[in-house]
Amino acid sequence: MEKEQYQQLEQNVTPKPPYFKNVAKAFLVGGLICTIGQAVSLFYIIFFDFTEATAGNPTVSTMIFFAMILTGFGLYKKIGQIAGAGSAVPVTGFGNAVISAAIEHRSEGLVLGVGGNLFKLAGSVVLFGVVSAFFIALIKFILVSIGVVSW
Amino acid sequence: MKLLGIMLPLLVSLTLLSGCGEKEKFIVYGSPENEKEVETILKEEDYVDKTTVIQYDNSMLVATQIKPWHKWKKTKLEKKLQKKFDEKYPNKEVFVSADYKIFYEANKIKREQVEDNKLKDKIKKLKKLAKEET
Amino acid sequence: MVIVFQSKPSLIAAGVVAGPLEKRSIFSQHFDATYDDERWQMNTNEQGHRKMVEEACEFAMKKAGVKNTDIDYFMGGDLVNQMTPTNFAARDLDIPFIGLFSACATSISSVIVASLLTEAGASNLSLAGASSQHNAVERQFRYPINYGSQKPQTAQWTVTAAGYALIGKHHEEYPSIEAATVGKSVDYGMDDPFHMGAAMAPAAFQTIQSHLEQRNQKIYHYDLILTGDLGQLGLKLLKGMFVESGIKSEELQPLRDAGAEFYGQDETFQSGASGAGCSAAVFFSYVIQQMRAGTYKRVLLVATGALLSPLTFQQGETIPCTAHAIEITMK
Amino acid sequence: MVMTFVFAFFVGGIICAIGQLMMDVGKLTPGHTLSTLVVAGAILSGMGLYEPLINFAGAGATVPITSFGNSLTHGAIVEAERHGLVGVLTGMFEVTSSGISAAIVFGFIGALLFKPKGNVD
Numbered sequence: 001m002e003k004e005q006y007q008q009l010e011q012n013v014t015p016k017p018p019y020f021k022n023v024a025k026a027f028l029v030g031g032l033i034c035t036i037g038q039a040v041s042l043f044y045i046i047f048f049d050f051t052e053a054t055a056g057n058p059t060v061s062t063m064i065f066f067a068m069i070l071t072g073f074g075l076y077k078k079i080g081q082i083a084g085a086g087s088a089v090p091v092t093g094f095g096n097a098v099i100s101a102a103i104e105h106r107s108e109g110l111v112l113g114v115g116g117n118l119f120k121l122a123g124s125v126v127l128f129g130v131v132s133a134f135f136i137a138l139i140k141f142i143l144v145s146i147g148v149v150s151w
Numbered sequence: 152m153k154l155l156g157i158m159l160p161l162l163v164s165l166t167l168l169s170g171c172g173e174k175e176k177f178i179v180y181g182s183p184e185n186e187k188e189v190e191t192i193l194k195e196e197d198y199v200d201k202t203t204v205i206q207y208d209n210s211m212l213v214a215t216q217i218k219p220w221h222k223w224k225k226t227k228l229e230k231k232l233q234k235k236f237d238e239k240y241p242n243k244e245v246f247v248s249a250d251y252k253i254f255y256e257a258n259k260i261k262r263e264q265v266e267d268n269k270l271k272d273k274i275k276k277l278k279k280l281a282k283e284e285t
Numbered sequence: 286m287v288i289v290f291q292s293k294p295s296l297i298a299a300g301v302v303a304g305p306l307e308k309r310s311i312f313s314q315h316f317d318a319t320y321d322d323e324r325w326q327m328n329t330n331e332q333g334h335r336k337m338v339e340e341a342c343e344f345a346m347k348k349a350g351v352k353n354t355d356i357d358y359f360m361g362g363d364l365v366n367q368m369t370p371t372n373f374a375a376r377d378l379d380i381p382f383i384g385l386f387s388a389c390a391t392s393i394s395s396v397i398v399a400s401l402l403t404e405a406g407a408s409n410l411s412l413a414g415a416s417s418q419h420n421a422v423e424r425q426f427r428y429p430i431n432y433g434s435q436k437p438q439t440a441q442w443t444v445t446a447a448g449y450a451l452i453g454k455h456h457e458e459y460p461s462i463e464a465a466t467v468g469k470s471v472d473y474g475m476d477d478p479f480h481m482g483a484a485m486a487p488a489a490f491q492t493i494q495s496h497l498e499q500r501n502q503k504i505y506h507y508d509l510i511l512t513g514d515l516g517q518l519g520l521k522l523l524k525g526m527f528v529e530s531g532i533k534s535e536e537l538q539p540l541r542d543a544g545a546e547f548y549g550q551d552e553t554f555q556s557g558a559s560g561a562g563c564s565a566a567v568f569f570s571y572v573i574q575q576m577r578a579g580t581y582k583r584v585l586l587v588a589t590g591a592l593l594s595p596l597t598f599q600q601g602e603t604i605p606c607t608a609h610a611i612e613i614t615m616k
Numbered sequence: 617m618v619m620t621f622v623f624a625f626f627v628g629g630i631i632c633a634i635g636q637l638m639m640d641v642g643k644l645t646p647g648h649t650l651s652t653l654v655v656a657g658a659i660l661s662g663m664g665l666y667e668p669l670i671n672f673a674g675a676g677a678t679v680p681i682t683s684f685g686n687s688l689t690h691g692a693i694v695e696a697e698r699h700g701l702v703g704v705l706t707g708m709f710e711v712t713s714s715g716i717s718a719a720i721v722f723g724f725i726g727a728l729l730f731k732p733k734g735n736v737d
Binding site for chain 4 (some may be wrong): 015016019023030032034039061064071085089090095099100101105121130131134137151
Binding site (some may be wrong): 003005006007009010013014015016022071072074076077078079080081082083084085087088093096097099100101103104105107120123124 | 328329331424428429430431432433434435436437438439473474475480483487490493518521522525526527586
């Protein structure tokens with residue numbers, strides 16, 4: 001059998017991912033995580049000295065704390081199997097990527113294992129976040145300097 | 152789709168709750184001076200939902216909540232309202248904030264009937280909070 | 286490519302041990318032992334992996350009533366970094382050792398090498414087999430165990446199991462190895478590490494076809510043709526390839542896949558089981574027991590392996606695969 | 617305030633749904649999807665569109681990973697506004713997203729507390 005012929009067969013046999021179902025589940029779980037985030041945020045606004053503008057930081061940290069607990073007890077991967085991007089896209093997913101790598105590489109010690117592999121999965125997010133922030137700030141600076149836009 | 156079955160009623164009830172929460176749209180605490188006038192100013196602005204105004208000495212704290220669908224313009228509307236008050240009361244020290252924290256604390260001040268020195272300290276703290284950046 | 290063994294070496298005994306999840310396997314009653322602790326009371330997954338290999342070998346030796354000093358060669362492999370679990374088990378077993386890597390096809394490639402040594406008169410008794418441990422393999426080939434990525438329906442579950450068989454001189458009362466086919470490394474351009482069945486099916490097809498051709502056999506000559514870990518989709522593809530080559534689908538009755546059947550219809554395991562331990566565990570427990578009971582007279586065992594590494598996947602390479610087959614008969 | 621919960625649900629849900637489409641239809645790995653979303657967040661922030669989204673949807677905009685891009689870019693732009701070209705550079709060192717620090721700390725603690733388990737249940 002030729003390669004092309006086989007690839008045709010493979011296309012026919014392999015089930016397509018259930019697009020609609022997956023998107024719906026991602027939407028619901030992702031939305032739910034953000035709603036929980038909003039509740040955490042309200043908690044910080046009411047009981048601590050945070051405003052709507054500053055509550056984002058403690059909220060994100062708290063959500064990552066939740067992610068640690070869920071990851072440690074092996075629950076996050078189960079949520080992930082159901083929700084897909086719904087649990088990967090919120091910062092809890094970023095936390096899960098860091099924490100799961102840290103737990104996994106504990107057996108190689110704290111320095112070489114945890115230290116060396118902490119950002120094995122999440123490193124690309126940090127890289128592209130920082131680099132894009134740098135270039136966008138630079139572009140904006142240039143645009144402001146030549147007077148196209150204002151700050 | 153079990154999830155959908157759980158989430159939908161939850162969302163609907165949340166939406167309904169927001170409707171039930173309607174109380175007074177305008178509260179003034181402290182000196183009742185200019186009460187009607189301030190209320191009229193705020194009524195002219197259709198994006199304003201609820202406002203609590205605290206007046207003391209020569210200062211005024213306008214803690215407002217912007218209607219949900221206008222909220223994305225919050226920063227601009229806050230500035231717009233500040234400008235309007237500054238023009239209307241050039242002799243007063245007016246501070247406008249659309250932040251929920253400020254609104255919540257202003258209502259708390261009214262509920263607990265905080266007075267004089269304590270009030271001044273509290274307001275000072277709130278202003279500092281509102282100016283904090285992320 | 287086909288090797289015909291004149292002396293017909295026999296599978297004297299075998300030992301299979303498996304982890305906690307494998308209790309759910311439809312083959313679990315055929316295993317010698319299943320353990321509740323996936324780490325075998327050791328500190329790391331890799332140490333547990335090693336312990337599992339040792340225990341499977343001990344079961345095989347105990348059943349045959351022999352000690353490690355009676356065994357001439359130990360042959361095997363696994364999927365973790367440079368096969369260290371097996372290498373370390375070899376240290377503790379203290380038997381002359383050849384490490385083999387054919388990914389998940391190691392269970393059969395090691396039996397082929399052991400049979401050749403037996404045929405050549407170099408070995409009276411050899412241990413051959415393979416193993417895999419879910420946690421240790423997943424973390425190397427995919428993501429950390431606790432990472433919440435969504436596995437597609439095409440994904441397969443690496444089993445925690447070790448299967449080792451004792452290969453000795455021909456004995457009538459034991460299943461005997463008549464012939465073997467060493468597979469080529471076949472690449473049909475598949476590149477999805479979550480769809481290994483599709484990558485491996487062409488390799489299995491080529492090996493089975495060439496074995497049948499050179500042995501002048503048809504599928505109906507066999508009571509069972511059992512592939513290693515194609516999974517439900519891979520098996521479908523393999524059958525599809527036979528149908529396209531002109532064989533009627535009714536004739537494909539003997540064609541089965543250990544990975545597709547391993548966990549039954551449990552959907553948590555998606556397309557089925559995979560890993561070097563999957564074929565080793567099923568071949569060296571269920572198949573050998575059924576042959577000794579007389580259910581099957583002639584069986585073709587085809588272990589399939591995907592020869593990828595995380596490095597080749599990240600560098601955008603496709604996945605070459607191999608399949609090795611042995612023909613076992615029982616008088 | 618109650619409406620913010622509803623908006624948080626919908627906006628957060630939509631961002632996740634976009635991520636799911638990128639993975640299913642675009643065949644991107646989770647790593648590629650998240651990196652793309654972070655860059656998208658940074659671009660929206662540069663265009664001044666992310667802050668209105670936070671005002672509108674609260675945690676619906678701060679909880680998805682896109683907010684990383686926003687907080688880093690926002691910090692860099694604020695520094696650039698204050699200190700000019702040097703600010704673009706120093707801004708990069710002065711701003712860190714709280715999410716990254718939290719993930720490092722909780723990752724370390726998690727490594728001390730938990731063991732990886734492969735069981736399905």
